[in-house]
Amino acid sequence: MGRKQAREGTMKLLYQMSVNEDFSDEALDVYFTEYTFDESEKEYILDAINQIKQNVDSIDNYIEKHLEGWNIHRIAKVDLAVLRIAVYEIIYRKDIPVQVSINEAIETVKRYSTEESFKFINGVLGGLVRSINKE
Incomplete structure (x- = not known):
């Protein structure tokens, strides 16, 4: 799947x-014994988690x-996991476009979190990207 x-595997594990x-x-x-991933997915998960x-x-x-x-500490654990993955991608993975990281984070919380979480995630990540662009 890619x-x-x-x-999603990283989010579930986190x-x-x-x-x-x-x-x-x-x-x-x-x-990894409970869930099956192809080699590139496993590589991404290992890098992200580490x-x-x-x-x-x-x-x-x-x-x-x-x-x-x-x-x-008030953030739902699913939302925090998604935010951590998105920040990891934005800060540490220059091979992933920032907009892709944000869009994927929003899509993930739409699937796994509350109805309003995507607005919260979008706001936090948007603020982060704006502050990085200013620096």
Whole structure:
């Protein structure tokens, strides 16, 4: 299926890790034994999870700077997982166009989160991109 499948797999894994408070390699191994991905999808998921784990404070800082009237701890775990993936792509993956990252994040929350979440995600990511473009 490609990168869309990989993004959704990454979101589900991040969500699971967050709910279980288990970001271990063992949790990653269990996930890959339970779900099947092709090699390019698995490569994306591994890179995304490792980069997000290594840079979670920086990624969360980017998110927090663009929350208006919100605290990062109040964000639904699905929405936070989607935001972390989008920020990872925007900041660390120059091979993925920013607009693609934003559009995919919006489509993912439309499928997996509340009816209004896509507006919230769009606002946070739009603010992030505007601030990056100013720098």
